[in-house]
Amino acid sequence: MVITELYRHSVGDNPVWKLRALGQDWADGLDSLARAYGVDVE
Numbered sequence: 001m002v003i004t005e006l007y008r009h010s011v012g013d014n015p016v017w018k019l020r021a022l023g024q025d026w027a028d029g030l031d032s033l034a035r036a037y038g039v040d041v042e
Contacts (some may be wrong), residue, residue, distance in 0.1 A: 005020045026033040031041045
């Protein structure tokens with residue numbers, strides 16, 4: 001699951017740090033995501 005991304009961007013000659021919020025969803029929900037990584041869900 002990706003929540004944020006931190007990256008460096010240049011504006012002219014000045015480097016600028018940027019933070020971008022990202023959302024990545026699991027289509028079948030949290031239970032399915034946990035099972036895909038080997039977690040037993042009851």
